[in-house]
Amino acid sequence: MPSDTRDRIVTATSELFRARGYHGTSLKHVTAASGAPIGSVYHFFPGGKVALAEAVITESGAAYRALFELIADAAPDPVAAVRDFFEGAADVLVETGYLDACPIGTVALEVASSDDTLRRATAAVFASWEEAVVERLVPAGLDRSAAAELATTVVAAIEGGFMLSRAAHSPEPMRTVGRTMCRLVEAALAAVRT
């Protein structure tokens, strides 16, 4: 079976999670949206819906980390990296009409108390994002524990920013939160430079 069938299944599921959430998505929706027969879904994901959701979470998480790395590589310093990432997220929200850019936040809240495998998958994604931020802050002079505190705050702020901007249908909450995060990172770096 061609592996682009697997990709189609994962992409369709990711889109369904954004529109309907994890609990609102059935394998029937997945076969209809992907055009893949149910046998294909079980061929690639013998564990069914949970296994498929785990793949969506892990693969989306890795794609968003890669996007952050790309933006950070192009930025002159960590403050600019944070600014560009939040501004980019605000722009994407406007361009897509406030569609969910990423299924992880929604699914994380839905499964936190109902499925331990998926809860752990979302926690691993958040930890990986925090690590990506830490890896930009430590070379800039922060010690690991200060960097880790800031990284947790930045990841929480981006998820909270998505929530407020999508609810308000406005990019302003995301831009506001991004400006505050820039000031925080700037202040932390200024403190170690003096």
Added chain:
Amino acid sequence: MPSDTRDRIVTATSELFRARGYHGTSLKHVTAASGAPIGSVYHFFPGGKVALAEAVITESGAAYRALFELIADAAPDPVAAVRDFFEGAADVLVETGYLDACPIGTVALEVASSDDTLRRATAAVFASWEEAVVERLVPAGLDRSAAAELATTVVAAIEGGFMLSRAAHSPEPMRTVGRTMCRLVEAALAAVRT
């Protein structure tokens, strides 16, 4: 029909949203969990599931604002108010085994692209919470626009903190984010005092 039936319906729906999300909750679940017949549900909520969800969002939002006001009234200053609110949220997460304390964040992400009435209801709740924070910061000396920026960040941070703590089954993300928010509010107030 006694109005405690209405309360039972709203409370049961709020609990179902926390466990199963909006899309995963049907009126059949609501009648089973509340013990109220379907006729009662439509008596109190002629608009059905959307009207019921709107009541859950609006009433939970008001209850959480009241909780913040209570904590802030007992705190000596806005920094202590923010600290006590985040610490209280972290304690509740531990005590409840990381159950969703509040259905609004989960439902906000689920409905942002699928139901405009409910999206507006969640946006109104977030705006009301921001206003509650602004009302504590302005008397402490911040101008309204600085206070509003901080308030948006604090509300985003608490929602992001819930997400990371529930995913990790650890109070640490919430406590970390709370410490950072205290430092932010402290720095903003120190800047206007000098």
